[in-house]
Amino acid sequence: MSVITHQGITSRxxxxxxxxxxxxxxxxxxxxxxxxxxxxxxxxxxxxxLASARASVSxxxxxxxxxxxxxxxxxxxPEPATWLRIQRFIAFTIGMxxxxxxxxxxxxxxxxxxxxxxxxxILSVLVFISFLIWVICLLRWGENGIWSxxxxxxxxxxxxxxxxxxxxxxxxxxxxxxxxALSLADNQKAYVSTIYGLMVVIGILMCAVGGSRIxxxxxxxSLLTLLTIRRKSLAGILKxxxxxTVLTCGVLAIIALMPLASNVIRHKNAIGESHGTILYSRxxxxxxxxxxxxxxPLTGIGYxxxxxxxxxxxxxxxxxxxxxxxxxxxxYGGITGASSFLWFLLLLGKRLIHSRNxxxxxxxxxxxxxxxxxxxxxxxxxxxxxxxxxxxWLTVSAIWEAGATSFPTQPIAKNG
Numbered sequence: 001m002s003v004i005t006h007q008g009i010t011s012r013x014x015x016x017x018x019x020x021x022x023x024x025x026x027x028x029x030x031x032x033x034x035x036x037x038x039x040x041x042x043x044x045x046x047x048x049x050l051a052s053a054r055a056s057v058s059x060x061x062x063x064x065x066x067x068x069x070x071x072x073x074x075x076x077x078p079e080p081a082t083w084l085r086i087q088r089f090i091a092f093t094i095g096m097x098x099x100x101x102x103x104x105x106x107x108x109x110x111x112x113x114x115x116x117x118x119x120x121x122i123l124s125v126l127v128f129i130s131f132l133i134w135v136i137c138l139l140r141w142g143e144n145g146i147w148s149x150x151x152x153x154x155x156x157x158x159x160x161x162x163x164x165x166x167x168x169x170x171x172x173x174x175x176x177x178x179x180x181a182l183s184l185a186d187n188q189k190a191y192v193s194t195i196y197g198l199m200v201v202i203g204i205l206m207c208a209v210g211g212s213r214i215x216x217x218x219x220x221x222s223l224l225t226l227l228t229i230r231r232k233s234l235a236g237i238l239k240x241x242x243x244x245t246v247l248t249c250g251v252l253a254i255i256a257l258m259p260l261a262s263n264v265i266r267h268k269n270a271i272g273e274s275h276g277t278i279l280y281s282r283x284x285x286x287x288x289x290x291x292x293x294x295x296x297p298l299t300g301i302g303y304x305x306x307x308x309x310x311x312x313x314x315x316x317x318x319x320x321x322x323x324x325x326x327x328x329x330x331x332y333g334g335i336t337g338a339s340s341f342l343w344f345l346l347l348l349g350k351r352l353i354h355s356r357n358x359x360x361x362x363x364x365x366x367x368x369x370x371x372x373x374x375x376x377x378x379x380x381x382x383x384x385x386x387x388x389x390x391x392x393w394l395t396v397s398a399i400w401e402a403g404a405t406s407f408p409t410q411p412i413a414k415n416g
Contacts, residue, residue, distance in 0.1 A: 015051045019111050022048050022098075023118035027126065030165050030387050038385045042091045045098035045384075052111040053103060060400070062344035063102040067093055069340040070303045070382070073333050077302025085304045088383070092303075095384035099393035101400040109401055116394045120176050124199055127170050130158025131202045134209055143260060146209065155211025155264045163264065165387060167210030168374055171219040172391055174203030175370055178226055179363035182233040194246055201250045205257055211264030213278075218373035226366040282377050285323025289331040300334035303382070322379030329381070348396060351403030358402045367395045 022044040028034035029041060074089055096102045099112065134156060137146055146156040155163020181196035207219050227234055237243040272278035279286075292301050306320060322328035329338040352368070355361050371392045380386035 011051070011054075015048070015107070015111055016114055018044065018048045018051055019114040020118045023115050023122060026387065026390055027119060027122040029385075030160050030169075031126070032161050038091055042094045042384065045094050048111055048115070049094070049098045049103070049108070052107040053105055054107060057103055057105045057108070059103055060101050060344075062340070062347055063096065063100060066337075066340040066344055067096055067102065069337050070333055073299055073337055074303040076299055077296075077305060080305075085302070088304045091384040092382055095389060096393065099390045099397065101397045104400075109397075112394055112397050115390070116398070119390065119394070120173065123169050124173050124177070126159045127166070127173050127203060127206050128199070130156075130160070130166055130170075130206055130209075133158050134206070138260065143263065146263065156209040158206065158209075163210040164212050164378075165210075167207050167212030167215035168218075168378070168388055170203045170206035170210060171215045171222075171370055171374075172367065174200050174207060174219060175222050175226065175366050176363065177203060178223060179230075179366065182226070182230045182237075182362075183359075193243070197246060197250055201253055204254055205261045208258065208261040208265060209263075211268060213265055213268060214374055214377040216265065218370040221373060222366040222370040225369055226362055229362040229365070282323050285321065286327060289322060289324060289327035292331040293327075293334065296334055298334045299336055300330065300332045303332050305332060320379070320383070324377055325375035325379050325381030328379050332382070348399060352399050353403070355399060355403035360398065360402055364395060364399050364402060368399065371395060 022041070025036050025041055025044055029036040071089060071093070074085060078085075099115070133151060134146065137148060137151060141148070146152060151157060153162045155167065157163045157166050160166045160169065177196040177199035181193045181200060184193040184196065204219065207216050237247060268281070269278050272280040288306065292306070295301065304320060306322075322331065329341055333340070352361075352365060355364070358364075371388070374388065375381055375392075378388065380388040381392065383389060
């Protein structure tokens with residue numbers, strides 16, 4: 001018995017180490033100093049899955065159909081760059097197995113919680129360092145500091161490779177921090193709550209500085225939703241003199257610094273207006289996805305494919321930006337593929353409703369709302385190499401678990 005117990009403890013420790021390592025790899029992959037290849041992320045994800053899937057495992061039928069559908073459609077539309085797209089689909093399948101509720105077990109549930117917590121901590125540190133870099137740039141070079149080639153790539157990027165990564169990451173950090181601050185305020189943990197509150201202020205500013213307008217809009221909607229749901233906690237904070245003072249200082253700091261933080265957004269809006277629409281940067285991408293869907297409405301053009309690219313060269317598909325996760329569902333899979341995802345999304349909605357009395361509901365609902373908005377102009381839904389891919393599917397897994405009832409799952413393995 002002691003041997004079995006010792007082996008169990010060792011196995012859990014190994015699983016924790018793998019989960020934390022995976023979280024570091026996923027986050028640092030998007031920094032300029034650590035260009036970790038997708039293959040390494042997939043290998044770590046596979047190791048976490050194998051280490052976590054040793055007890056009874058069940059499969060989520062709607063998600064299995066979703067993954068299988070796009071695999072079949074890839075086989076139906078194999079050209080161009082067949083092997084490259086197969087590699088991406090393998091990474092997608094492994095990522096889904098590790099992060100999403102495609103497979104479920106008590107050990108997988110624990111592993112996903114560890115990955116989620118570690119990811120939040122690491123991303124918070126990176127966002128905080130980005131904030132320090134932004135402040136230093138302002139002090140050293142003034143308002144022009146954020147346009148430095150070293151720290152500007154599609155928006156101020158700080159510790160990340162692009163501003164379009166910093167913005168959604170900062171938004172996620174902000175939402176989680178706000179939910180934690182409101183939750184801890186109820187428990188009289190003022191010191192820790194203040195730290196989370198500070199991260200809310202920093203996160204809002206960094207979301208704006210990164211320059212992603214859809215991320216900033218999604219953050220605003222999600223925070224308003226969170227504050228509405230937790231309005232009693234907010235009212236309780238306002239009744240406490242110290243907490244109310246800290247909150248007021250945070251709001252004033254945001255108001256004072258937002259004109260500087262929103263420079264990139266204003267610049268992008270000006271470019272859009274000069275072309276007749278603020279959606280100029282996405283208009284062509286959306287048109288391409290719609291045209292691709294029209295060429296094959298039933299089955300699409302195949303996973304990770306773009307007819308607008310040069311089909312004679314594999315290099316043309318190495319860097320793909322669909323411009324919208326929702327349009328990519330239609331483009332790559334047509335009505336067939338999109339319907340398979342819609343089936344799962346409807347069941348996820350039911351689980352979310354069933355979890356409304358769960359203490360994590362405000363956080364999970366707010367996060368999901370942000371991700372759904374963000375996905376309208378960002379194409380990360382089916383690409384395991386994106387930072388938002390694990391964030392979305394870990395959020396979905398948490399909702400699936402919180403609202404667990406008698407939904408269609410099928411046992412696939414029982415090892416005691």
